[in-house]
Amino acid sequence: MHSIEELAGQHFDAIIVGGGINGAGLARDLALRAHMAQHPMRVLLLEKRFWGAGTSGRNSHLIHGGLRYLKYFDFALVREALRERATLLQLAPHTVRPLRFRLSTNGVFDNLFYGVGIILYDLLAGSHRIGKSTYFGPNQAYWDAASDSAALVIDNVRDARFYGATCITGRAVKRLWGDGIELDNGVRVNGAAVIDARGPWNRGETTRLVRGSHLILPRLFPGEDAVAHFHHDGRIIFFIPWGDLNPVTLIGTTDVDHSGSADQVQISRGEIDYLRGIAKQLFPASADMETLGCFSSLRPLLAAPGKSASATSREHHIAFREDQVLEIIGGKYTTYRSMAEEAADLVCGRIAPNLVPSHPTRSTPFAVPTERPGGIPERIAWAKQEEGCETLEDFLTCSTNWAWQKRWTAEELESIAREFSGGVDAFLERYAPCD
């Protein structure tokens, strides 16, 4: 792997800034196209923190069509997401798994309304339907899928590397322009194409940042199914069985306009009360439970004046800006592969037109091994060797989701911390309980 110093003055065919799912997916797409066609292409992916440390590792962990978008007549978005759901279930079975959602609605009218919604959802899925839905009555349920979000980002990076891409974490890009970038230490690197995949950190005039937060509580109900609660304010709150270290429930999300820095994203008192209030309404025993953890992240949405955060479209925008940097904004995690394909078509149109018709990510499984080992020592070894994980925080958040699966004490963390940099105190301060 290249060090940052080695990059100075070098030339790449494509430089991608931002190691969330969109940057990682694009790096894999370009490297795979070039490999398949035996076309020499130098791809560089740069991430300022760690793979999946932004929104891509702190979302609801769902690969879904988005039942609630039907309410806004976003049929094209839902159909595309359902198609991508099927593709990911097939190509990434190690991190994407089917999940059944039981519905929690308010009264007969809601039951009928959402029952019709599920019928439409299944019709839009067509041959990509996963399981058998129950449309009406007390056992109303539908199928979607869940993922390990940061793990899939990391696997895209590892696969991109396997096909020759250079992927580096821990260094921020200070400036981007059409044919190069400058790092925060002044090093400049040249690129025939430059792609801005900084997600919420790319704050153009047309983007609106919306914060979504999740709470983690102990398991609230038995069984493998998730619960989709349709709240009377029109929002949908998921209760998802979660956790490979401890059995927990992931609860979210909120939708709140965020005006601060993209580096300072924290759950507010109001969001905690809102999510705990709904949890208490559905599962009264949760009132006495301690919150194990919480995380928040930002959605860059294309601004739509007058619309609420929930109602604003999740459509994406991929286009060359005036400065000739290609930017990727918005969209959903679920549709990352097709977004990466669209972006790669535009990049190849400029630097390798013969690769435009090639779309290998539609059918090529991951080349690198992707099944994580169980057991803490084995998982630590995997994170260091396979993922390049160096800090305790990156291990407990992006590499695993363990940061949020229990209330850690300093003693419990010490043996893990010995394997990484960053220190126990800094971690505990940053991930203080949120209740």
Ligand SMILES: Cc1cc2nc3c(=O)[nH]c(=O)nc-3n(C[C@H](O)[C@H](O)[C@H](O)COP(=O)(O)OP(=O)(O)OC[C@H]3O[C@@H](n4cnc5c(N)ncnc54)[C@H](O)[C@@H]3O)c2cc1C
């Ligand atoms: C609360 C919430 C829940 C969601 N749940 C779902 C869901 O369940 N299913 C779904 O399909 N979608 C979901 N989404 C949407 C989805 O998560 C996002 O669309 C997707 O993760 C965006 O990925 P990204 O790569 O564009 O951004 P990010 O993941 O934020 O990646 C951007 C990266 O750029 C890096 N970066 C920033 N500045 C620089 C710089 N100067 N130099 C180098 N690197 C830089 C950041 O560190 C970051 O890692 C959710 C969104 C939110 C907010």
